[in-house]
Amino acid sequence: MKDNKKIILSGIQPSGTLCIGNYLGAIKNWVDLQHDYDSIFVVVDMHAITLRQNPAELRKRCLSFAAQFIACGIDPKLSSIFVQSHVSAHAELAWVLNCFTYMGELNRMTQFKDKSKKNNANINAGLFTYPILMASDILLYQADLVPVGADQKQHLELARNIAERFNNEYSPTFKIPEPYIPNRGARIMSLQSPKSKMSKSDENENNFIGLLDNEKTILKKIKRSVTDSGSEVNYQNGGEGLKNLINIYSLFSGEKIELIEEKYKNQGYKEFKDGLTEVIIESLKPIQKKYHSLIDEKSYLEKILNEGSTNAMYRSRKTIQKVYRKIGFPQFKS
Numbered sequence: 513m514k515d516n517k518k519i520i521l522s523g524i525q526p527s528g529t530l531c532i533g534n535y536l537g538a539i540k541n542w543v544d545l546q547h548d549y550d551s552i553f554v555v556v557d558m559h560a561i562t563l564r565q566n567p568a569e570l571r572k573r574c575l576s577f578a579a580q581f582i583a584c585g586i587d588p589k590l591s592s593i594f595v596q597s598h599v600s601a602h603a604e605l606a607w608v609l610n611c612f613t614y615m616g617e618l619n620r621m622t623q624f625k626d627k628s629k630k631n632n633a634n635i636n637a638g639l640f641t642y643p644i645l646m647a648s649d650i651l652l653y654q655a656d657l658v659p660v661g662a663d664q665k666q667h668l669e670l671a672r673n674i675a676e677r678f679n680n681e682y683s684p685t686f687k688i689p690e691p692y693i694p695n696r697g698a699r700i701m702s703l704q705s706p707k708s709k710m711s712k713s714d715e716n717e718n719n720f721i722g723l724l725d726n727e728k729t730i731l732k733k734i735k736r737s738v739t740d741s742g743s744e745v746n747y748q749n750g751g752e753g754l755k756n757l758i759n760i761y762s763l764f765s766g767e768k769i770e771l772i773e774e775k776y777k778n779q780g781y782k783e784f785k786d787g788l789t790e791v792i793i794e795s796l797k798p799i800q801k802k803y804h805s806l807i808d809e810k811s812y813l814e815k816i817l818n819e820g821s822t823n824a825m826y827r828s829r830k831t832i833q834k835v836y837r838k839i840g841f842p843q844f845k846s
């Protein structure tokens with residue numbers, strides 16, 4: 513623990529294309545919280561292989577996601593960033609916690625149900641036990657707070673239950689983590705199917721806005737986004753599509769919803785969408801600029817990730833040793 517600060521930990525799978533859902537639901541809050549917490553952010557590549565990944569692309573995406581974290585405002589001087597597979601303790605703790613989790617608990621996980629519906633041809637055991645690996649990510653570092661979007665609430669609840677079970681059976685070993693789910697932005701919806709959440713691995717790219725999308729693409733995607741049959745920019749009377757767009761506008765611009773309604777009072781959806789496009793483009797511009805200046809600095813990025821994993825290895829070892837001792841694995845002095 514740095515200067516007795518509380519610990520936050522969060523992770524993102526290097527699958528698909530980082531999108532504004534990930535930014536508004538998670539990364540934006542990491543950026544704010546890193547000043548007050550000892551912060552750890554993980555590119556969780558071991559999670560990503562629960563679905564088949566192209567090896568060359570996965571390797572590239574791990575570096576690109578780390579660069580995007582930094583471009584969004586994660587400061588490597590304040591926060592640790594690393595790649596999950598570089599720290600073997602994640603897999604080690606996951607095995608132990610596998611033996612402390614019931615099939616019935618995993619059977620209730622809605623993300624497993626959703627993902628197995630979408631990937632009928634590859635419903636592997638990793639997809640099923642994945643929440644245990646996530647619990648290990650969190651419990652290894654004794655995290656106090658886990659900033660995530662609303663879709664991760666159930667996984668976090670499981671992590672808390674596993675930790676409590678282990679603590680009760682032995683003695684206090686793991687900190688019981690709290691979720692940090694923002695009041696607004698926790699569930700950004702898909703642009704064309706606003707009943708589902710926006711997802712960075714959506715096959716239909718028109719459903720999400722990538723953090724690195726160019727102006728033309730953002731313009732096109734917002735133009736095609738679903739609103740209502742009405743024409744009034746009113747949050748209360750709007751359907752899911754319009755509500756979602758107004759929310760995105762408000763979160764990026766920092767303007768209150770009433771102010772946005774007032775601004776577009778006598779105008780239609782076209783003017784509102786033009787304004788929204790502008791707000792998104794302007795908000796993503798500095799992130800994209802920083803990203804493009806970073807992504808070719810491979811040795812700089814690797815240095816940050818190496819420092820991150822060295823720190824993580826040291827910290828995670830302490831928890832693993834404690835766990836191994838408590839469950840009865842022999843430990844010899846070398």
Ligand code: ATP
Pocket residue numbers: 523524525526527528533534535536537538659660661662663664697698699700701709710711712713714
């Ligand atoms: P994939 O589609 O590849 O499964 P994803 O978009 O759901 O991915 P994750 O890597 O699973 O992204 O999640 C990274 C973080 O972003 C998590 O904290 C998650 O809760 C958050 N998040 C993902 N989608 C949204 C969304 N639509 N709105 C708000 N937060 C989100």
Ligand code: LTN
Pocket residue numbers: 521522523524525556559645646649650658659660664667
């Ligand atoms: N399961 C999460 C990603 C994730 C995570 C974590 C989030 C893996 N490990 C630890 C917070 C803490 C997801 O699919 N969004």
